[in-house]
Amino acid sequence: MSNTSKQSGSLRRYILTRIALAVPMVLILLILVFVMMRVAPGDPISSSQGGKLNATELAARRHAAGFDAPLYQQFWDYLKSVVTLNFGTTFSDRRSVRDIIIENGGATLTLTAGALVFAAVIGIPVGLLAGRYRDRPVDVLSRLASTISYASPVFVTAPLLMLAFGTTSGQASPLIQLNVPTQTHILIVDAALDGDWDAVTDILQHLLLPSIALGLLIVGVFIRMIRINLIQSLQGDYIEAARARGVRERHVVARHGFRNALVPVITVLGLQVAMLLGGAVLTEKIFNWPGIGRQLIDYINQRDYVAVQGIVTVFALVVVVISLLIDFVNALIDPRVRY
Amino acid sequence: MPIPLVSVAVDADSTFRHVSKGIHWMSRNKRVVAAAAVAFLAVGAAACGGKKDNSSGNGGGGNGGGKGAVIVGTTDSVSSLDPAGAYDYGSWEIIDSVYQKVMHFPTGATTPAPDAAKSCSFTDPKTYSCQLQPGLVFSNGDPLTATSVKFTFDRMLKIAAPNGPSSLLANLDSTTTTGADQVVFHLKNPDSTFPSVLATDAGAIVDEKVFPADKLLDGSAVVGSGPYTLDKYTAKQQASLKANAKYKGTNKLNNSQVVLQYFSEASALKQAVKDGTVTAAFRSLSPTDTEDLKKTSGVQVLEGTGTEKRYMVFDAKVKPADQKAVRQAVAQVIDRAGIAKEAYDNTVAPLYSMVGNGIEGHTEAFKDKYGAPDTAKAKALLDAAGITTPVTLAYAWTPSHYGAASADEATTIKRQLEATGLFKVNLSNTEWQQYQKDEKSDTYASYMIGWYPDLPDPDNDVAPFLTKEPFLGTGYVNPQILDLLSKEQGTDDKTVRDQAFADIQKIVAEDVPIIPLWQGKQTVVIRDGVTGADKALDPTMFRFYELGTK
Numbered sequence: 001m002s003n004t005s006k007q008s009g010s011l012r013r014y015i016l017t018r019i020a021l022a023v024p025m026v027l028i029l030l031i032l033v034f035v036m037m038r039v040a041p042g043d044p045i046s047s048s049q050g051g052k053l054n055a056t057e058l059a060a061r062r063h064a065a066g067f068d069a070p071l072y073q074q075f076w077d078y079l080k081s082v083v084t085l086n087f088g089t090t091f092s093d094r095r096s097v098r099d100i101i102i103e104n105g106g107a108t109l110t111l112t113a114g115a116l117v118f119a120a121v122i123g124i125p126v127g128l129l130a131g132r133y134r135d136r137p138v139d140v141l142s143r144l145a146s147t148i149s150y151a152s153p154v155f156v157t158a159p160l161l162m163l164a165f166g167t168t169s170g171q172a173s174p175l176i177q178l179n180v181p182t183q184t185h186i187l188i189v190d191a192a193l194d195g196d197w198d199a200v201t202d203i204l205q206h207l208l209l210p211s212i213a214l215g216l217l218i219v220g221v222f223i224r225m226i227r228i229n230l231i232q233s234l235q236g237d238y239i240e241a242a243r244a245r246g247v248r249e250r251h252v253v254a255r256h257g258f259r260n261a262l263v264p265v266i267t268v269l270g271l272q273v274a275m276l277l278g279g280a281v282l283t284e285k286i287f288n289w290p291g292i293g294r295q296l297i298d299y300i301n302q303r304d305y306v307a308v309q310g311i312v313t314v315f316a317l318v319v320v321v322i323s324l325l326i327d328f329v330n331a332l333i334d335p336r337v338r339y
Numbered sequence: 340m341p342i343p344l345v346s347v348a349v350d351a352d353s354t355f356r357h358v359s360k361g362i363h364w365m366s367r368n369k370r371v372v373a374a375a376a377v378a379f380l381a382v383g384a385a386a387c388g389g390k391k392d393n394s395s396g397n398g399g400g401g402n403g404g405g406k407g408a409v410i411v412g413t414t415d416s417v418s419s420l421d422p423a424g425a426y427d428y429g430s431w432e433i434i435d436s437v438y439q440k441v442m443h444f445p446t447g448a449t450t451p452a453p454d455a456a457k458s459c460s461f462t463d464p465k466t467y468s469c470q471l472q473p474g475l476v477f478s479n480g481d482p483l484t485a486t487s488v489k490f491t492f493d494r495m496l497k498i499a500a501p502n503g504p505s506s507l508l509a510n511l512d513s514t515t516t517t518g519a520d521q522v523v524f525h526l527k528n529p530d531s532t533f534p535s536v537l538a539t540d541a542g543a544i545v546d547e548k549v550f551p552a553d554k555l556l557d558g559s560a561v562v563g564s565g566p567y568t569l570d571k572y573t574a575k576q577q578a579s580l581k582a583n584a585k586y587k588g589t590n591k592l593n594n595s596q597v598v599l600q601y602f603s604e605a606s607a608l609k610q611a612v613k614d615g616t617v618t619a620a621f622r623s624l625s626p627t628d629t630e631d632l633k634k635t636s637g638v639q640v641l642e643g644t645g646t647e648k649r650y651m652v653f654d655a656k657v658k659p660a661d662q663k664a665v666r667q668a669v670a671q672v673i674d675r676a677g678i679a680k681e682a683y684d685n686t687v688a689p690l691y692s693m694v695g696n697g698i699e700g701h702t703e704a705f706k707d708k709y710g711a712p713d714t715a716k717a718k719a720l721l722d723a724a725g726i727t728t729p730v731t732l733a734y735a736w737t738p739s740h741y742g743a744a745s746a747d748e749a750t751t752i753k754r755q756l757e758a759t760g761l762f763k764v765n766l767s768n769t770e771w772q773q774y775q776k777d778e779k780s781d782t783y784a785s786y787m788i789g790w791y792p793d794l795p796d797p798d799n800d801v802a803p804f805l806t807k808e809p810f811l812g813t814g815y816v817n818p819q820i821l822d823l824l825s826k827e828q829g830t831d832d833k834t835v836r837d838q839a840f841a842d843i844q845k846i847v848a849e850d851v852p853i854i855p856l857w858q859g860k861q862t863v864v865i866r867d868g869v870t871g872a873d874k875a876l877d878p879t880m881f882r883f884y885e886l887g888t889k
Contacts, residue, residue: 042772045501048418048427050775051740051789052803054810057506065501091502093418094555095574103574288607290576298575298603301739303772 044091087310092302097310106186108291114211123222131230149220158213158286210287229261270326274319408596412617422543424555426504431540438543438563444879449795451538464529471520485516490547504541529829535794593887620864626684643876647859656814660784664724666851671717682747687857700797700840704848714759735786740771779812815852
């Protein structure tokens with residue numbers, strides 16, 4: 001057997017192993033979501049009707065809705081819904097969970113993309129400066145900034161941004177697309193396709209602050225990753241060789257050091273998706289952004305089992321799939337990965 | 340949680356290969372990034388570019404609003420567009436506009452009148468017969484007949500949706516028809532409130548050719564015979580109601596379209612009014628927001644009688660609330676006007692009876708018995724019962740159901756009671772889900788409860804609290820009250836009913852299982868140019884058809 005076919009065989013085995021390992025992890029997550037929703041006091045019936053119906057009537061409605069069915073039976077129904085990717089219909093407003101994902105997913109995607117753009121626009125240049133001018137004041141300042149960014153959760157930065165700039169930025173005004181026909185469910189794209197540039201401007205205006213709040217969550221990671229990778233790159237033999245050839249320092253940094261420093265960022269970027277999705281939940285709620293996260297909080301408050309289980313499961317699957325993809329890409333492009 | 344990182348071992352020999360691959364990868368990636376950047380800049384540039392010639396734009400003009408359209412902002416939410424699955428104000432706002440009922444409450448009235456019916460009457464205490472108007476049709480052209488009405492009520496009871504209003508029809512035994520236009524409702528027990536029940540949205544008539552008989556209708560393609568049709572509905576975002584050309588009811592429409600814009604936060608709704616993004620806002624702005632809007636140019640704030648009520652409830656099974664003298668002493672010193680002012684900026688009005696202001700049978704029972712707050716009288720009540728002061732009283736409230744101001748209400752009550760020197764109040768708060776369990780399981784000596792009646796009948800303000808099995812935990816059952824409830828429910832004689840309610844309110848003021856505190860005012864905020872808001876602000880349901888534009 002040739003070396004190449006040996007390699008491709010082990011790569012296939014590696015991919016299959018990663019997928020197999022993901023299955024129990026997803027299952028554990030499903031159990032956690034299910035149990036947490038049941039352990040918390042209340043249910044969709046008492047949440048919506050508790051203030052006006054007596055105990056007998058509430059019990060009858062719980063029975064009719066199947067909320068008093070044995071937990072294993074409820075869990076089995078939940079598992080079936082996950083396997084068939086038909087997450088059911090919400091109890092509190094009779095929406096298909098699939099529709100929620102489709103209709104509100106675009107907004108979450110837009111916000112996540114905005115946060116990544118912000119993190120890249122700020123994080124990459126600052127990281128490069130810090131790496132280039134190691135231990136100089138700019139490096140110290142950027143490290144300090146990245147530490148603050150690490151240590152500032154969304155529930156702190158988002159309300160502060162809203163308080164400071166909410167009114168002046170127009171963020172406090174509601175985002176309403178009265179006239180944008182739905183085509184892709186991605187607001188900004190739909191508005192652009194419709195040629196409604198007022199709506200596009202409005203959406204961008206409303207996207208700015210939440211993107212910053214969410215982007216701040218990962219900008220520190222960007223700065224530190226770029227900085228450390230640039231420092232390592234600049235110590236490489238090929239950099240010395242370039243300098244020895246008389247290449248100007250600016251070109252050495254830009255063409256050789258910078259390019260290679262960016263490679264690990266791609267991996268990190270994928271892994272930040274989980275953090276961004278988690279942060280998006282709070283960010284959307286605070287900035288009234290119409291994504292899945294805001295819906296999730298509403299449904300949690302209404303104890304809508306179907307909705308919460310469906311949305312959290314989709315979030316989890318997205319993170320797992322992205323993590324798997326990163327592993328696969330790493331395995332393909334990075335010779336240091338052993339499989 | 341991301342899955343664990345793949346194991347990475349740094350291999351010095353592979354560094355060059357890694358770098359080469361990295362450079363290659365970057366070159367390709369750079370192109371992608373560059374393309375994305377160009378696209379982003381293009382969008383940004385376009386954003387700064389010309390405005391599409393679209394008169395409705397993004398703001399006040401409204402979606403296809405055109406002439407006579409009104410955009411109403413609200414924080415209400417919709418649970419179902421099918422009447423069999425909706426038992427909340429947000430859903431009923433739409434259902435009331437899209438469907439017709441056998442009876443309805445005309446604007447400004449609390450007594451039901453025929454709507455789809457030409458006439459209705461009790462043929463005996465347990466039989467209610469209605470003659471339908473001729474020639475009624477649904478918005479899709481299907482005829483609305485007695486069969487449609489029978490189908491509607493049979494369906495409601497058969498589905499008995501967990502989130503639906505079938506409990507309002509618990510006393511309905513069966514529905515029969517005679518010919519195409521005669522409907523007869525057979526009741527299990529005499530019930531004078533039944534005509535009012537028919538006028539709630541539990542009685543919204545549906546098209547038997549559109550709605551399934553044994554399950555809720557999915558989607559938003561609902562059909563009714565009401566003043567509007569549901570033109571477009573996007574969950575949690577927007578509902579567009581357009582005038583129904585086939586409507587044959589008595590309500591006169593002052594607009595051609597109402598667009599309901601849903602907000603998740605009251606603060607956003609307030610800002611939308613300020614911006615002019617919505618032309619009217621109804622439910623629910625905080626007292627602070629309302630005060631702010633009162634000072635805003637081009638904005639008017641109108642108030643009307645509301646139906647929301649707030650009570651301080653005692654659990655007679657928990658000490659010290661098990662002693663009548665303690666309950667009476669609290670009733671003697673509580674200052675309702677103080678609560679309305681300090682906690683709610685006078686956006687609510689003091690309430691001295693279980694039967695709400697504006698409802699037939701309303702009395703001022705607590706005011707009549709206790710008069711103005713009086714510490715000396717309260718001390719005398721406690722002394723006479725041999726109770727040592729200060730009395731330690733636990734008072735519970737929930738921060739997650741009755742709005743932000745409920746915290747202020749709880750602290751105001753504590754302050755008032757402790758200021759007398761007769762009480763030491765221990766406040767506690769619990770999240771709504773747990774709170775409901777606790778208040779029903781004799782956990783709290785006293786606690787906060789709110790109430791939205793389903794119908795403007797005094798029975799609905801009293802019976803749910805005082806029956807053998809109330810919806811809340813009071814530990815209080817009074818056979819005399821049960822007799823009076825049975826009496827008023829068994830007759831439609833106004834004099835008899837009024838007397839029964841007067842007696843019930845008197846007993847409640849004496850025994851104090853519950854202290855009525857306040858009744859909410861309804862508030863609608865309108866931009867200049869909107870008309871009819873005063874009429875729209877009806878206690879039974881907000882009347883969209885009354886709104887118009889100059």
